[in-house]
Amino acid sequence: MTASGLARGRVVLESLPDGKAVEAAIRLIAAEEIMPRFRALEAHEVDKKHEGEIVTAADIESERRLEEELTGLVPDSVVVGEEGFAANAAIMDRLGGTAPVWVIDPLDGTRNFAEGKELFCVIVAFVQDGVVDAGWIYDPIKDDMMHSVRGRGVRDKRGAILLGPPPPTTTVMRGSVGKRRRTALAERDDNLVPRNMVRYRCVGREYMDLARGRLDFAEYGSLKPWDHAAGVLFHAEAGGYSAFTKDGAPYQPGPVRRGRFLIAPDRDCWHKLKDVMPV
Known part of the structure; x- marks a missing residue:
């Protein structure tokens, strides 16, 4: 086996x-x-x-x-x-x-x-x-x-599908972030904050692009199992890393969980993004 x-x-x-x-x-x-x-x-x-x-x-x-x-x-x-x-x-x-x-x-x-x-x-x-x-x-x-x-x-x-090497800096990373967070992050005087942020309004398509490396990261605040269960698996199997920023816990399917969930190409990028994108 x-x-x-x-x-x-x-x-x-x-x-x-x-x-x-x-x-x-x-x-x-x-x-x-x-x-x-x-x-x-x-x-x-x-x-x-x-x-x-x-x-x-x-x-x-x-x-x-x-x-x-x-x-x-x-x-x-x-x-x-x-x-x-x-x-x-x-x-x-x-x-x-x-x-x-x-x-x-x-x-x-x-x-x-x-x-x-x-x-x-x-x-x-x-x-x-x-x-x-x-x-x-x-x-x-x-x-x-x-x-x-x-x-x-x-x-x-x-x-x-396997993720390739991550971008060299957080600044050039492309990611999915909600509209209000994008506005708040854009106002930060920090040249390490990613500047290319989008939202598809289709989580499944975002996960497909995260697994393929077309999106480098994503941030979600309310996780429903039908939106995230398959996609988190995809990203992990492609070599990526994700966790809730509050306690470092991985996603598990269950009742809706609220809290910042960050998805990144690897653990090192995850920590860098967490630091330059504070709540």
Whole structure:
């Protein structure tokens, strides 16, 4: 058995779902539930949720179909999905249970999608014993599928993905930072503060670019499992480092955690960014 199969005494590789079947389900449902509605949403297919967020018929139908398909691949598995949680917050408790859990964001970047912007994706993570063992992120616009298994790396259709050497200084790093933080950091009189900061409004696409080195770092303050479970795995398998700045703890899927979470090319860059980007 491989080292990852022995980690923590857990046997994981033998109990993973069929990756090709998962990819096929994600692609099919995106083709049938998401893409036909892109730039074609009717007024009754868009609704408001809490905190100013919106939900569309594409979100709801994509999650419904994914739940049906994915639980069929793994007997006794359950789902924690973004829209399911919005209807019943108690389903978050499933992440603390014994059953395998599919964590689903059926349409990440919903507002971009509703505005007709080509910046959205589907995110799926597979969690066992509180650990993310596999993940998938799919951009249906580009037909770009990224997949990772813990201990086996992260891959796309071109092959394995590994981060290269980090930029020489924090100043030239490109990263994802929220709008208010960008404004505050831009006002700092410190030439080591990164100056190229963006936000996609699509966390899944940011994680794809973090794994590929197109983004050097990211900072998040409110981590929901459907947004981050798969992406944190991708970045780690590509060779990156991430942790909460308050206590240095790694991300673990569970209830929404608030607090500064910093993602960087390696541990050394993480500490440098933490120092030049104080809260």
